[in-house]
Amino acid sequence: MNRHSATIWRLIDSGPLPGPDNMAIDEALLRSFDPLTSLPVLRLYGWSPPALSLGRFQKGAEVLDLERCQADHVPIVRRITGGGVIYHADELTYSIICGPGQIPPASSVKDSFRVLTGFLMAFYRLLGLGAAYAADAMPGGTVLGERTAFCFAGKETFDILIGGAKIGGNAQRRVKGAIFQHGSIPLVNRAGTGLSYMKERLPGHALGATSLADCGVSGHDRLPQLLAESFKTYFFVNFSPDELSQPERQMAAELLVHKYSTNQWNLEGVG
Numbered sequence: 140m141n142r143h144s145a146t147i148w149r150l151i152d153s154g155p156l157p158g159p160d161n162m163a164i165d166e167a168l169l170r171s172f173d174p175l176t177s178l179p180v181l182r183l184y185g186w187s188p189p190a191l192s193l194g195r196f197q198k199g200a201e202v203l204d205l206e207r208c209q210a211d212h213v214p215i216v217r218r219i220t221g222g223g224v225i226y227h228a229d230e231l232t233y234s235i236i237c238g239p240g241q242i243p244p245a246s247s248v249k250d251s252f253r254v255l256t257g258f259l260m261a262f263y264r265l266l267g268l269g270a271a272y273a274a275d276a277m278p279g280g281t282v283l284g285e286r287t288a289f290c291f292a293g294k295e296t297f298d299i300l301i302g303g304a305k306i307g308g309n310a311q312r313r314v315k316g317a318i319f320q321h322g323s324i325p326l327v328n329r330a331g332t333g334l335s336y337m338k339e340r341l342p343g344h345a346l347g348a349t350s351l352a353d354c355g356v357s358g359h360d361r362l363p364q365l366l367a368e369s370f371k372t373y374f375f376v377n378f379s380p381d382e383l384s385q386p387e388r389q390m391a392a393e394l395l396v397h398k399y400s401t402n403q404w405n406l407e408g409v410g
Contacts, residue, residue: 158190167391174238189228199406220310226333304349
């Protein structure tokens with residue numbers, strides 16, 4: 140990456156939206172992205188109402204207490220990325236859509252998590268928090284990367300920890316020369332609430348999670364701007380504030396109706 144000429148990125152701040160809309164927009168942005176001609180994208184958004192998201196390869200009936208979800212009117216959506224269940228509430232979420240040549244080089248797909256989460260580390264440190272990767276912070280002999288149905292029950296190599304607890308989760312997908320990554324920044328710790336909707340509810344599964352409020356960070360209205368500034372500085376880019384293009388809006392609307400509003404996709408992963 141040429142440090143003398145900053146790359147232009149689209150910055151799309153969608154604000155809080157329902158879960159199905161958020162997932163439809165993320166997929167529409169990925170599908171519309173051409174690594175040869177498109178500007179890379181940083182999208183920021185929230186969730187209203189709160190929702191549960193399943194990882195791409197999970198089955199809703201196997202991991203969630205669907206009766207409880209239905210009784211509490213909690214929406215369930217499916218991500219296009221892997222990983223475990225996340226309860227999204229009081230959260231700042233980001234998504235990145237770019238080509239491999241539009242970010243600093245990584246030695247492997249796994250290492251690209253380190254590259255693409257570097258701005259989060261800068262963001263947390265800007266807030267005065269001692270953030271560290273699990274690989275660096277966990278005691279020797281700790282097993283990392285175990286598959287868990289609930290996102291916060293396990294830790295990956297490049298999960299970010301503050302005070303030994305995991306803050307948010309990040310997941311990635313690559314398709315046709317494009318990289319898609321999204322992740323959560325919990326403003327308030329709702330891991331216990333999320334765990335209550337799981338079929339397997341071991342209390343310890345929520346104890347390893349933290350949030351910005353737990354860390355003493357308030358003033359949440361300023362956080363999207365601080366996150367964007369951290370991204371801009373870390374990656375040496377400039378932003379062009381933007382909205383979805385008309386084709387992106389149309390694709391998102393079609394995905395919302397035919398995919399993200401259906402139990403066939405959200406619960407079964409078919410579609």
